[in-house]
Amino acid sequence: MSGYAVLKGASYTLAHTPDMVLHNGTTQTTERIVNPESDYLKELPQHLRSYEDALSYLPNQVYIGNNTPDDLAAMEFPYHDKKVEGKRDGRFGEIMPQNEFIGLLQICDVFDVVKLEKGFAQETAKKLAAHPLIGAERAAVLDKNEDDEAEIKRLVDEESAEPLYDGGRLVGAVKRAHDIDVNLSAHVMLENLVTKSSSVLSLMYLVKTTGIDPGEIEYVIDCCEEACGDMNQRGGGNFAKAAAEIAGLTGASGSDVRGFCAGPAHALVDAASLVQAGTFKAVAVTAGGCTAKLGMNGKDHVKKGLPALEDCIAGFSVLIVANDKESPQIRTDIIGRHTVGTGSSPQAVIESLVTDPLDKAGLKITDIDKYSPEMQNADITKPAGAGNVPEANYKMIAALGVKRGEIERKQLIEFVQGHGLTGWAPTQGHIPSGVPYLGFARDDIMSGKINRAMIIGKGSLFLGRMTNLFDGISFVIDGNSGAAEEAGAGVSEQRIRELIGEAMEEFAKNLMAE
Amino acid sequence: MDLENQKRVLEYYEQYGKDDLVILLGAAEGEAAGLAAETVTLGDPTYAGPLAGVSLGLEVYHICEPEVKAEVDEAVYDEQISMMEMVLDVDDIINEMNMIREQL
Numbered sequence: 001m002s003g004y005a006v007l008k009g010a011s012y013t014l015a016h017t018p019d020m021v022l023h024n025g026t027t028q029t030t031e032r033i034v035n036p037e038s039d040y041l042k043e044l045p046q047h048l049r050s051y052e053d054a055l056s057y058l059p060n061q062v063y064i065g066n067n068t069p070d071d072l073a074a075m076e077f078p079y080h081d082k083k084v085e086g087k088r089d090g091r092f093g094e095i096m097p098q099n100e101f102i103g104l105l106q107i108c109d110v111f112d113v114v115k116l117e118k119g120f121a122q123e124t125a126k127k128l129a130a131h132p133l134i135g136a137e138r139a140a141v142l143d144k145n146e147d148d149e150a151e152i153k154r155l156v157d158e159e160s161a162e163p164l165y166d167g168g169r170l171v172g173a174v175k176r177a178h179d180i181d182v183n184l185s186a187h188v189m190l191e192n193l194v195t196k197s198s199s200v201l202s203l204m205y206l207v208k209t210t211g212i213d214p215g216e217i218e219y220v221i222d223c224c225e226e227a228c229g230d231m232n233q234r235g236g237g238n239f240a241k242a243a244a245e246i247a248g249l250t251g252a253s254g255s256d257v258r259g260f261c262a263g264p265a266h267a268l269v270d271a272a273s274l275v276q277a278g279t280f281k282a283v284a285v286t287a288g289g290c291t292a293k294l295g296m297n298g299k300d301h302v303k304k305g306l307p308a309l310e311d312c313i314a315g316f317s318v319l320i321v322a323n324d325k326e327s328p329q330i331r332t333d334i335i336g337r338h339t340v341g342t343g344s345s346p347q348a349v350i351e352s353l354v355t356d357p358l359d360k361a362g363l364k365i366t367d368i369d370k371y372s373p374e375m376q377n378a379d380i381t382k383p384a385g386a387g388n389v390p391e392a393n394y395k396m397i398a399a400l401g402v403k404r405g406e407i408e409r410k411q412l413i414e415f416v417q418g419h420g421l422t423g424w425a426p427t428q429g430h431i432p433s434g435v436p437y438l439g440f441a442r443d444d445i446m447s448g449k450i451n452r453a454m455i456i457g458k459g460s461l462f463l464g465r466m467t468n469l470f471d472g473i474s475f476v477i478d479g480n481s482g483a484a485e486e487a488g489a490g491v492s493e494q495r496i497r498e499l500i501g502e503a504m505e506e507f508a509k510n511l512m513a514e
Numbered sequence: 515m516d517l518e519n520q521k522r523v524l525e526y527y528e529q530y531g532k533d534d535l536v537i538l539l540g541a542a543e544g545e546a547a548g549l550a551a552e553t554v555t556l557g558d559p560t561y562a563g564p565l566a567g568v569s570l571g572l573e574v575y576h577i578c579e580p581e582v583k584a585e586v587d588e589a590v591y592d593e594q595i596s597m598m599e600m601v602l603d604v605d606d607i608i609n610e611m612n613m614i615r616e617q618l
């Protein structure tokens with residue numbers, strides 16, 4: 001049995017939040033400042049999708065596990081004009097409607113900054129009480145709401161609260177948590193409560209999908225791209241522990257890991273190392289989504305007559321545990337790193353993340369069956385001029401393979417199809433970065449469909465204006481060698497039985513002959 | 515084009531002037547390259563950044579265009595660009611770039 005930590009399971013959730021696209025996405029909030037009378041702002045509401053449309057959108061169904069990346073690959077591009085069976089519940093999580101998500105914001109708010117209109121709160125409390133993972137006890141938090149719409153409007157107009165809308169109706173507000181501190185402004189509090197709530201939802205699904213006793217999770221690492229703190233410690237942090245509290249992980253401590261879009265891959269390497277070292281037996285890596293990126297490419301989508309496809313807050317959680325002899329193992333000995341000295345050309349980046357670690361392990365580019373780099377849904381990125389992001393990554397890996405003589409030039413497209421995946425993840429920064437495949441990768445490795453996958457996280461550090469450097473980290477997951485050894489042991493045991501049987505038969509024959 | 519980059523281009527323009535400034539693009543798509551080229555020549559087509567309504571008319575090329583490739587040390591080009599050259603639709607990028615330059 002090897003000492004590698006293993007991938008016990010993953011959960012993926014979406015919350016469909018069309019009103020937040022209008023009021024909280026930075027493309028829209030910026031436009032409202034720069035060009036408040038713009039045609040874009042007037043047209044955008046007509047491009048919002050209904051909850052049912054978001055459910056029947058194949059990339060969303062792939063995200064929550066009801067369909068596979070192969071199903072998406074089989075669908076003719078684009079996807080937004082086609083419908084599939086729209087289910088709320090999936091194998092990995094769910095797609096929550098906006099009203100329930102707003103209710104969940106209040107459940108996740110322990111400082112009484114979320115205020116909901118009484119009637120809305122009553123209706124929503126009933127729905128959340130009936131939710132299998134939230135339940136009546138948590139939903140009872142909503143019973144405290146006494147405010148009518150006029151009072152909510154007063155909070156927004158006079159006390160700088162951030163409004164919460166559902167179907168265009170004012171149903172609540174998030175108050176500022178401090179009169180002067182911008183880090184605790186209503187805007188930041190809403191942003192942080194949204195990421196916390198979506199992380200909580202994913203953690204609850206992680207417990208459900210893996211069947212782990214929530215008390216057994218010893219450590220939680222949050223890897224989203226938000227920062228919580230106050231004016232004296234702006235990124236003070238610990239979204240992880242805050243989310244663990246609401247998700248009922250009473251035995252967990254935690255901390256936050258940041259690295260822009262590469263955050264999740266960094267956090268998973270940390271988690272695997274902590275488990276492999278024996279520090280903790282079970283670590284959850286989790287992240288919620290961000291309101292800022294809702295409708296980020298909305299201008300292009302509206303201009304091209306498409307629905308506003310960036311209308312969901314995403315979340316995911318991954319459980320890493322000590323070797324269970326069956327789950328795929330995280331190969332902490334095959335790690336790619338973009339270092340300070342690597343350089344920023346795409347070639348240097350791909351070498352550092354893909355071929356350098358493979359070379360060290362004596363593997364070729366073609367020895368990795370599936371690569372999971374930036375898994376953005378091309379339906380969103382292509383109309384915005386950003387192309388098909390996963391495909392571009394696969395082409396880069398293949399081109400490097402051609403340069404190294406491991407792949408023939410004419411096999412380039414074949415490699416992209418064979419070793420690639422069709423992107424399905426919402427464009428929420430860290431959300432599409434390598435991790436969306438983990439749920440399927442576990443299935444694919446355990447069923448023997450593939451042997452090895454490489455998860456690649458990449459991050460644009462320069463956005464924070466602290467360095468011009470790029471960043472990235474990658475790791476390989478493969479079949480459990482403990483499982484293989486056991487299978488091997490099973491075969492030899494069978495062989496021993498056969499040998500004994502043969503010997504007995506021989507002995508009996510000899511006896512008969514005598 | 516990123517608003518911050520537009521600001522930088524404008525600053526360089528003011529510092530060095532039109533004749534001593536060439537904009538070199540690395541965009542991965544023809545459309546994106548064309549938009550960036552349009553921004554530094556005719557002005558920001560999205561009317562969002564500092565170059566909205568500002569026609570700088572700068573010289574602009576994509577790193578994969580033959581004029582630029584000829585200027586770069588072959589070994590450096592091989593190390594830094596050749597992989598991407600294989601990946602990108604270079605003809606499409608050249609077309610887009612030419613289309614913008616023809617409008618000047």
